[in-house]
Amino acid sequence: MKIKLLFACLLLAGAAAAQHDYAARYTSVFTAPPKRTPTSKVPDAPLSGNGDIGLTFGGTPGHLRLYLGKNDFWRAYPVYPGGGIALPGGLDILSPEMGDADYYAEQRPQHAGIFSRFEKNGRKVEMNTWVAAVNNCVVIEYRVNKPVTLQLKLWTPEGNTGVTAAGSEGKVKWVTRSFENTPLLEWPSHVAIALAVQGAGISADGKVTLQPGKKTTVTVTLFTNHDRPDWKTAAIRDAAGMSDKKLAKISKDHLAWWKRFWERSHVEIGDSVLERYYYNSLYLFAASSRPGKFAPGIWGPFITKDSTAWGGDYHLNYNYQAPYWASFSSNHTELADNYDQPLLDYLDRGRVHAKYLLNKRGVYYPVGLGPKGLCTTRWPLTPEEMLARYGTTDNKIDSGYKFLGQKINAVFGAANMFMRFYSTYDADYAKKVYPFLLANADFWEDYLKWENGRYVIEMDHFNEVMPNLRNKGQWKQMLGDYNSSLSLGLVKMLFKGMLEVSRYTGQDSARREKWQHILTHLSAFPTGQTQDGRVALKNVEKSPVAGQMQPRGLARVSIHGLILPGEVCGPVTDSAFNAILLSDVAHWKDRMQSPGEWGNTLGNGLETSFPGAVRVGYDGDEIIRQLKDRIQLQTFPNGWITQAGGGIETLAAVPLTINEMLLQSYEGRVRVFPNWNRQRDAHFDSLRAYGAFLVSSAVKNGGVQYVKILSEKGRDCELENPWPGRKVKLVRKNTAPVMFSGKVLHISTKENDVFELYAAD
CATH class of the missing domain: 1.50.10.10 (Glycosyltransferase)
Known part of the structure; x- marks a missing residue:
C-alpha cells in the first residue's frame, strides 16, 4: 500500500512539469508563408496572444505583415458587414535583402511564442515574437549573423468610417484608429499602437540595422479607450519607457503566467495526434480569452481585416x-x-x-x-x-x-x-x-x-x-x-x-x-x-416543414438541447431514452460519403457532435478513429481545426472529447474512464468534475490504478465504482482507511478534503 501511495504522490507531483513539457512537444512547424492570411475567418498563420491582443504572423521573409487584433476594439454599429469587431492595425517589416529567403517558423504553445528563421545566401535572421501575457505589448527579439537592414512601418486600416492618425514622439512611432461620431454608433472605440526599438537606432523613416552578436528588440504597445481613458498617452509612454530591465520583467511575468496555466491540469493518452490538438487547442483558447478583458468573438483576437464573417x-x-x-x-x-x-x-x-x-x-x-x-x-x-x-x-x-x-x-x-x-x-x-x-x-x-x-x-x-x-x-x-x-x-x-x-x-x-x-x-x-x-x-x-417531423435522429442542434450544453439526458439520467440516442449516433455512418464526415461536422458542430457521442456512451475507439479522420480532413498548420460556420468554438472539440472520455460528472455522478478503452494506458491530473471536485486517475494494463479527489467545497461525492464488483479502499492522510463496496460509492467530504481510492483486493 505504501508503494502505491508513493507512486501516486510522485505522479501527481510531476503533473505540472509534465503538462508544460507536453505542451512543448507539440510545437507547430511552418515551412512556407501562410496562404490564407488575411481572411474574414480563421487565419492559417502562426499565432500568439494574451486573451486580449492577438498576433497573426503573416507575410513573407522580405515583407512580413504582423496583424494585431484586440478583443475590445469594435465598431459598435448594429448591422454587419460594417459593424462588429474591427482590426486595429499592424506592423510591416520590410527587408529586401531577405526577399525569397527560406521560410521557417514555429508556434510554441508552452509559452505562446513564435520562433522564426529566414535564410538566404548565408545571411540568417532569427526572430522570437510573443504577445506578453500580462502586459499590453508585443515583443520581437532579433538576432542575425550578418548585418541586415529592416524598415518598420506601423499601419492601421482606412475606411469603414474609421478616423486614423500617425506620428512620432522622440524615438516612438505611433498610429491611432477611432470610430466615433457616426450615426447609430452606440459607443466610441479608439486604439493606439506605439513602436519602440531597444538595442539599435531607428531612423525617421523607420529603418533599423541589425548587427551580428547583438540582440535588437522591437516592442509594439496597444491600448484602447476600454483599457484606460488616456489610451493614446499610455501607449506612447509605455513604449518610450521600454528598457532592458523592463523587458526582463515583462518576460519573467510572461513565462510565469504560462507556467501556471499549464500547471492547472494534465492529460496523457498515448496518442500523439490527439495530444497535439488537445494542447494546441488549449493554448489557442488561452491566447483568445482572459479574465478582466472583453470576451472573444467568433474569431477571437486573431482579426486580419474589418467586417469579418458574422461581424466576429x-x-x-x-x-x-x-x-x-x-x-x-x-x-x-x-x-x-x-x-x-x-x-x-x-x-x-x-x-x-x-x-x-x-x-x-x-x-x-x-x-x-x-x-x-x-x-x-x-x-x-x-x-x-x-x-x-x-x-x-x-x-x-x-x-x-x-x-x-x-x-x-x-x-x-x-x-x-x-x-x-x-x-x-x-x-x-x-x-x-x-x-x-x-x-x-x-x-x-x-x-x-x-x-x-x-x-x-x-x-x-x-x-x-x-x-x-x-x-x-x-x-x-x-x-x-x-x-x-x-x-x-x-x-x-x-x-x-x-x-x-x-x-x-x-x-x-x-x-x-x-x-x-x-x-x-x-x-x-x-x-x-x-x-x-x-x-x-x-x-x-410538429412543424409546417414536413421534413422536420421525420425521425432523423440525434444531431448537432438536438445535442445542444439534450446533451451539450443542455445536459438533461444520458445513461444515468434515463438509460432507456439514452439507448435511443446511442442508436442514433451509431447510424451517423449511414450518411458519410468519405472519411472525416462522421457527425456532419464540416459546416458546424465539431465541438458538439464528438463529445455528444461520448456522453451517450458510443464506442470510444470508434470516436477516436473518426475524430482523427476529421482532423486530417480539414485543419491548419497552427493546430486550428476549421469548419465553415465558425471559429474559436472548434478549440473546445478535442479537449472536451478527450476529457469526457476520461472523466464524466454532468449527471451528478463522477465516472472515471467511462468511454475509454482500458487497454489503452492513460492518465490525467486535476480535471474538474461537477460538485467542485478535482480528480486525478490512471489506467494501465487494463485496470484503473488509483483515483485521487480534492473536494473544494466539501460536497457529497457520488462515484461510480472504478473497479466493478470489487471492494474499494479510501485513504486520507492521518486517518484509518475506509472500505466501500457496490456499484456507486457515496462519499462524504469536507472543504479542501483530499483522498485516494484503490481496489482493496
Whole structure:
C-alpha cells in the first residue's frame, strides 16, 4: 500500500512539469508563408496572444505583415458587414535583402511564442515574437549573423468610417484608429499602437540595422479607450519607457503566467495526434480569452481585416457558448470569467424585447450581441439593402432585430453559467449571474403553454428561419415549430438549474414548486419510427416543414438541447431514452460519403457532435478513429481545426472529447474512464468534475490504478465504482482507511478534503 501511495504522490507531483513539457512537444512547424492570411475567418498563420491582443504572423521573409487584433476594439454599429469587431492595425517589416529567403517558423504553445528563421545566401535572421501575457505589448527579439537592414512601418486600416492618425514622439512611432461620431454608433472605440526599438537606432523613416552578436528588440504597445481613458498617452509612454530591465520583467511575468496555466491540469493518452490538438487547442483558447478583458468573438483576437464573417460577434445560438465548454473540465474556469458580462449588459434591452414584442416578462435576446449592451444583428437599415441581401424589402421583421424564429438565445446563454456553477459551487458567482437566470425563468414561465396535462413550446424553431435570396417571401410559411427538441432540452436545463441554484443560494424558495412542476410536466422529447423500424429522435413534434417531423435522429442542434450544453439526458439520467440516442449516433455512418464526415461536422458542430457521442456512451475507439479522420480532413498548420460556420468554438472539440472520455460528472455522478478503452494506458491530473471536485486517475494494463479527489467545497461525492464488483479502499492522510463496496460509492467530504481510492483486493 505504501508503494502505491508513493507512486501516486510522485505522479501527481510531476503533473505540472509534465503538462508544460507536453505542451512543448507539440510545437507547430511552418515551412512556407501562410496562404490564407488575411481572411474574414480563421487565419492559417502562426499565432500568439494574451486573451486580449492577438498576433497573426503573416507575410513573407522580405515583407512580413504582423496583424494585431484586440478583443475590445469594435465598431459598435448594429448591422454587419460594417459593424462588429474591427482590426486595429499592424506592423510591416520590410527587408529586401531577405526577399525569397527560406521560410521557417514555429508556434510554441508552452509559452505562446513564435520562433522564426529566414535564410538566404548565408545571411540568417532569427526572430522570437510573443504577445506578453500580462502586459499590453508585443515583443520581437532579433538576432542575425550578418548585418541586415529592416524598415518598420506601423499601419492601421482606412475606411469603414474609421478616423486614423500617425506620428512620432522622440524615438516612438505611433498610429491611432477611432470610430466615433457616426450615426447609430452606440459607443466610441479608439486604439493606439506605439513602436519602440531597444538595442539599435531607428531612423525617421523607420529603418533599423541589425548587427551580428547583438540582440535588437522591437516592442509594439496597444491600448484602447476600454483599457484606460488616456489610451493614446499610455501607449506612447509605455513604449518610450521600454528598457532592458523592463523587458526582463515583462518576460519573467510572461513565462510565469504560462507556467501556471499549464500547471492547472494534465492529460496523457498515448496518442500523439490527439495530444497535439488537445494542447494546441488549449493554448489557442488561452491566447483568445482572459479574465478582466472583453470576451472573444467568433474569431477571437486573431482579426486580419474589418467586417469579418458574422461581424466576429457573440452569436448566441451556440457559437458564443461553445469555445468555453472545455475550460471547465480542463480546470481553466478563469478563461470563462469574461463570458457573462455581455449577457448581463443586455438584460435591460432583453426585457424590453420580451415586453413589447411578445408581451412576456423576462428576457428575449436576438441572435447576435457585442460588448456593452450592443446588438450586432439588426436587419439592414434600408429596404433597398434588405432586398439586395435577403430578397425582401421588409426590414421591420421583429421590429428590425434578428431573432430568426428562435426564442432560445437567452436561455442558451444560461447554459455556460450552469456549467460553471456546477463545476465550482461558487456562491458569489451564482449570485452574480442569478438576475440573468431568473429573467430567463420569468420568460419561460410565461411563454410555456399548458395543454392536455403538459407544458408545450410553440413557435420556437429548431433551425433559424429567415428570408434569404432563395426563399424570398416564402420564409414565413416555415414558421410554426411545436416542441422542438432543442427548446425542450434547454428549457428543462433551465428549470433543473434554477432549482439547484435557488437551493444553494437560498433565493426564491416560494417559486421552486412552480419550477419543479414545469420540470416534471414538460413535454417528452419527440421520437418516431424510422423506415427500418427503429425508434429515433425527431427534431420537432410538429412543424409546417414536413421534413422536420421525420425521425432523423440525434444531431448537432438536438445535442445542444439534450446533451451539450443542455445536459438533461444520458445513461444515468434515463438509460432507456439514452439507448435511443446511442442508436442514433451509431447510424451517423449511414450518411458519410468519405472519411472525416462522421457527425456532419464540416459546416458546424465539431465541438458538439464528438463529445455528444461520448456522453451517450458510443464506442470510444470508434470516436477516436473518426475524430482523427476529421482532423486530417480539414485543419491548419497552427493546430486550428476549421469548419465553415465558425471559429474559436472548434478549440473546445478535442479537449472536451478527450476529457469526457476520461472523466464524466454532468449527471451528478463522477465516472472515471467511462468511454475509454482500458487497454489503452492513460492518465490525467486535476480535471474538474461537477460538485467542485478535482480528480486525478490512471489506467494501465487494463485496470484503473488509483483515483485521487480534492473536494473544494466539501460536497457529497457520488462515484461510480472504478473497479466493478470489487471492494474499494479510501485513504486520507492521518486517518484509518475506509472500505466501500457496490456499484456507486457515496462519499462524504469536507472543504479542501483530499483522498485516494484503490481496489482493496
